[in-house]
Amino acid sequence: MLKVDNIHTYYGNIQALKGISLEVNKGEIICLIGANGAGKSTTLMSISGIEPPRSGTVILEGIDITGMPPHKIVTMGMSQVPEGRRIFPQLTVLENLDMGAYLRTDKEEMKRDLEYVFELFPILSQRRHQIGGTLSGGEQQMLAISRALMAKPRILLLDEPSLGLAPLIVQQIFGIIVRINKEQGTTIFLVEQNANMALKIADRGYVLQNGIIVKTDTSSALMADEEVKNAYLGV
Amino acid sequence: MNKVLKEIRTSALSALWMMILTFPIIVIKVNTINMTVNWRWINLMWVGTGTFILSWLWRYLLDRKENGSGLKKTDTKESRRFSLHKSLNDKKMRIPVLSTLAVLVLVLPLLVNFYQVSIMTSALIFVILGLGLNIVIGYGGLLHLGYAAFYAMGAYSYGLMYLYWGIPFWVALPLGAVSGAVFGLLIGFPVLRLRGDYLAIVTLAFGEIARLVLENLSGFTKGPEGIAQIPRPGFITKLSLQGATIYLFYICIALVLFTIFVMRRIEDSRIGRALEAMSEDDIAAQSMGIDLTKAKLTTFALGAIWAGMAGVLLAAKTTYINPGSFTLMESVMILVAVVLGGTGSIPGVILGAFLVTLIPEYFRALSDYRMLMFGVALVVMSIFRPQGIIPRVRKHYIVGEDQS
Numbered sequence: 001m002l003k004v005d006n007i008h009t010y011y012g013n014i015q016a017l018k019g020i021s022l023e024v025n026k027g028e029i030i031c032l033i034g035a036n037g038a039g040k041s042t043t044l045m046s047i048s049g050i051e052p053p054r055s056g057t058v059i060l061e062g063i064d065i066t067g068m069p070p071h072k073i074v075t076m077g078m079s080q081v082p083e084g085r086r087i088f089p090q091l092t093v094l095e096n097l098d099m100g101a102y103l104r105t106d107k108e109e110m111k112r113d114l115e116y117v118f119e120l121f122p123i124l125s126q127r128r129h130q131i132g133g134t135l136s137g138g139e140q141q142m143l144a145i146s147r148a149l150m151a152k153p154r155i156l157l158l159d160e161p162s163l164g165l166a167p168l169i170v171q172q173i174f175g176i177i178v179r180i181n182k183e184q185g186t187t188i189f190l191v192e193q194n195a196n197m198a199l200k201i202a203d204r205g206y207v208l209q210n211g212i213i214v215k216t217d218t219s220s221a222l223m224a225d226e227e228v229k230n231a232y233l234g235v
Numbered sequence: 236m237n238k239v240l241k242e243i244r245t246s247a248l249s250a251l252w253m254m255i256l257t258f259p260i261i262v263i264k265v266n267t268i269n270m271t272v273n274w275r276w277i278n279l280m281w282v283g284t285g286t287f288i289l290s291w292l293w294r295y296l297l298d299r300k301e302n303g304s305g306l307k308k309t310d311t312k313e314s315r316r317f318s319l320h321k322s323l324n325d326k327k328m329r330i331p332v333l334s335t336l337a338v339l340v341l342v343l344p345l346l347v348n349f350y351q352v353s354i355m356t357s358a359l360i361f362v363i364l365g366l367g368l369n370i371v372i373g374y375g376g377l378l379h380l381g382y383a384a385f386y387a388m389g390a391y392s393y394g395l396m397y398l399y400w401g402i403p404f405w406v407a408l409p410l411g412a413v414s415g416a417v418f419g420l421l422i423g424f425p426v427l428r429l430r431g432d433y434l435a436i437v438t439l440a441f442g443e444i445a446r447l448v449l450e451n452l453s454g455f456t457k458g459p460e461g462i463a464q465i466p467r468p469g470f471i472t473k474l475s476l477q478g479a480t481i482y483l484f485y486i487c488i489a490l491v492l493f494t495i496f497v498m499r500r501i502e503d504s505r506i507g508r509a510l511e512a513m514s515e516d517d518i519a520a521q522s523m524g525i526d527l528t529k530a531k532l533t534t535f536a537l538g539a540i541w542a543g544m545a546g547v548l549l550a551a552k553t554t555y556i557n558p559g560s561f562t563l564m565e566s567v568m569i570l571v572a573v574v575l576g577g578t579g580s581i582p583g584v585i586l587g588a589f590l591v592t593l594i595p596e597y598f599r600a601l602s603d604y605r606m607l608m609f610g611v612a613l614v615v616m617s618i619f620r621p622q623g624i625i626p627r628v629r630k631h632y633i634v635g636e637d638q639s
Contacts, residue, residue, distance in 0.1 A: 048522060050518060050521055050522070069526065069528070070521040070522060070524075071521060071524045071525055071526040071527075074522065074523070074524035075524060079522065079524075080522045082518055082519055082522055086516050086518060086519035087516075087519070088511075088512060088515040088516055088519065089515060089516075090511075090515055090629065091511070091512075091515065098508075099508065099512050099520075099523050100523055102508070102509070102512075102523045102524050102525060103523075103524040147523070148522070151523070151524065
């Protein structure tokens with residue numbers, strides 16, 4: 001579904017990604033784990049077109065999307081939950097969700113998706129008229145995921161959904177991510193620092209270190225791997 | 236008791252500081268004819284007591300604001316002060332209030348003298364400018380300090396088109412809007428990647444560049460001497476000075492109404508939502524599928540259209556334009572109108588524009604100090620009421636379900 005081939009991304013003169021290649025198949029949950037500053041978010045931003053790579057290709061469902069502007073990529077069925085949630089703080093929950101469906105015109109379908117999102121996160125339904133900025137961190141993350149879902153993506157990119165949240169909330173959110181994957185068949189590409197949690201729900205994982213992918217395997221194999229255990233799982 | 240002592244000490248200190256600071260200009264006066272120095276010690280006392288009282292008052296207000304005491308008081312005051320705005324939102328009151336206003340505006344030129352009508356016309360032109368800049372700052376969230384350049388573009392497009400081709404007002408008005416928009420796009424392209432302070436600096440520079448070009452391209456624009464004898468709009472036949480001024484007043488009223496109408500449409504439109512998202516968080520907006528390039532360019536072009544029209548109106552009103560009317564100060568004044576009135580709020584910006592134009596006009600004695608006044612007003616506002624005199628009331632719309 002998504003194939004990233006040897007991408008190099010720079011911030012000015014600083015090279016953040018030094019040839020990343022990875023592949024996500026339809027219906028999978030794939031996670032990318034790594035320490036702070038390894039280039040996880042950059043990888044995601046390169047895929048979604050916000051920080052386009054200087055070389056290499058990104059192919060989504062057979063179409064080369066490298067260097068395409070981000071709003072075009074959204075129309076191709078990829079949507080992302082940016083790092084740090086980035087909801088619109090002055091808009092209500094409903095308006096935030098409506099923003100997510102900015103490019104859609106199918107009113108009836110949108111209504112159904114809205115209901116689905118409220119079913120996933122009943123708390124958002126209760127707070128539908130509340131201003132986004134007044135939600136708690138966990139609710140904001142739920143809103144950010146819901147907002148991305150409103151674009152009806154075939155592949156969903158998530159950047160650190162566990163950031164700054166209580167363990168219980170993290171568990172709840174990861175549960176929902178699995179549910180979205182199962183119920184909607186949405187392919188999920190997850191970038192996480194919380195390797196333990198991410199590997200638990202993912203089918204396969206990639207380990208990123210200093211802009212290079214150093215390891216890739218199935219989740220269970222990675223969880224059993226001594227190096228990964230020592231470096232990321234803290235066992 | 237302790238607190239009062241502390242307040243006295245702080246105020247006394249600031250009074251002392253102010254006395255030292257102003258000593259050279261307030262106390263010493265050199266008489267160059269007799270070669271003597273006058274020591275005006277009495278002035279020092281005035282500065283001291285004045286500062287002491289003002290500082291006390293300032294601290295008292297700050298204290299009140301922070302403790303939230305007197306909140307109830309200001310609330311009731313507010314509801315009285317902005318009863319006009321409130322009654323406009325109230326459906327029952329809407330029609331009577333609006334029709335009274337309309338009648339007042341329509342008969343105004345018959346009631347007051349010619350000079351007042353002329354001032355009002357200037358104020359109305361400023362309202363259009365303010366509302367235009369409000370698109371860029373209030374809706375788009377882009378700080379633009381070169382807005383006077385768009386204004387100049389409109390004025391000069393009428394001036395030059397009249398000078399070279401004899402084009403009349405009514406043709407120049409839409410053409411002025413178009414040339415404003417084109418210029419807006421031209422400025423928009425190079426600043427696409429900039430944000431915040433950097434955007435402000437670059438737009439400021441562009442504003443000055445535009446003025447300098449107008450000043451130095453003497454062969455084409457007649458340089459600093461400006462373009463004179465631009466005709467006022469005629470109604471069927473050429474009107475008298477009086478008649479033309481009143482006619483222009485009505486034209487301005489109509490255009491202000493048109494501007495308000497368009498602003499309200501923009502607020503509710505898809506573009507408005509895109510701008511809203513952009514001003515709130517541009518990365519998130521991009522991942523929602525909003526084309527940032529298009530949104531930014533639209534903002535600049537939409538803002539510039541109104542400046543262009545206001546420029547044509549200005550040229551028609553004063554019949555004379557020169558680059559001196561479009562300095563940085565002009566951009567700043569428009570910005571002050573928007574920020575003082577309430578960024579993003581239509582009634583706020585209208586009020587702000589009236590304040591900024593009418594206060595220096597009616598208090599001629601103070602007009603030398605107007606920059607000082609607006610400076611003080613902005614400082615006071617940003618501490619006590621940062622959202623403006625009439626803050627923006629965001630309309631929340633209901634999506635995908637019935638309003639319940």
